[in-house]
Amino acid sequence: EDKVVQSPLSLVVHEGDTVTLNCSYEVTNFRSLLWYKQEKKAPTFLFMLTSSGIEKKSGRLSSILDKKELFSILNITATQTGDSAIYLCAVESEGGAQKLVFGQGTRLTINP
Amino acid sequence: NAGVTQTPKFRILKIGQSMTLQCTQDMNHNYMYWYRQDPGMGLKLIYYSVGAGITDKGEVPNGYNVSRSTTEDFPLRLELAAPSQTSVYFCASSYGGVRGRAKNIQYFGAGTRLSVL
Numbered sequence: 070e071d072k073v074v075q076s077p078l079s080l081v082v083h084e085g086d087t088v089t090l091n092c093s094y095e096v097t098n099f100r101s102l103l104w105y106k107q108e109k110k111a112p113t114f115l116f117m118l119t120s121s122g123i124e125k126k127s128g129r130l131s132s133i134l135d136k137k138e139l140f141s142i143l144n145i146t147a148t149q150t151g152d153s154a155i156y157l158c159a160v161e162s163e164g165g166a167q168k169l170v171f172g173q174g175t176r177l178t179i180n181p
Numbered sequence: 182n183a184g185v186t187q188t189p190k191f192r193i194l195k196i197g198q199s200m201t202l203q204c205t206q207d208m209n210h211n212y213m214y215w216y217r218q219d220p221g222m223g224l225k226l227i228y229y230s231v232g233a234g235i236t237d238k239g240e241v242p243n244g245y246n247v248s249r250s251t252t253e254d255f256p257l258r259l260e261l262a263a264p265s266q267t268s269v270y271f272c273a274s275s276y277g278g279v280r281g282r283a284k285n286i287q288y289f290g291a292g293t294r295l296s297v298l
Contacts, residue, residue, distance in 0.1 A: 111289035167275055167285050168229050173221030
């Protein structure tokens, strides 16, 4: 059975700190790994990492994929209160329909 | 840009009642999905569809039914609601084509918060 595990489940830091969120996975025939940010409502897409793109960066956010060790990290530097959210990691495996298996999420709280 | 639209936003049901959660997308996406999210948990796939007339079960389909008569709409039906179905329900869609992996990102609706009492 495909499995995605995120850690920590909850994290509280001060504005300006740097945080690292972890995602490990066990899936058959990995295709891609996605990070989403969920504030009050719908998850919004951050990054997609595949075999051909194992590092992504957008502003203060960056992510890497280690296909050998089966994990990914999401880094946020110079955190702001607007970064407070649940961060979800999801993995797509072979099997069609681009189905995703999600981790439990990491609830990140940035205090001013 | 409407994207994925879900209705209603909130609903309270009594045990044994039935209801339909509506989902429509205007992005001409082939693939559509229904997830549920319980407190402190990630999203779990209930049902999905790869095109009009084609649906299949996900990880947690029991107690639910779906249909896909058009590309745009993918309603989720709850029959005989139970307290275990109290959750937040998300609908999502993706391109589902062969024009590169980057186009196959799932886009989510704002969710329906359902309580069964």
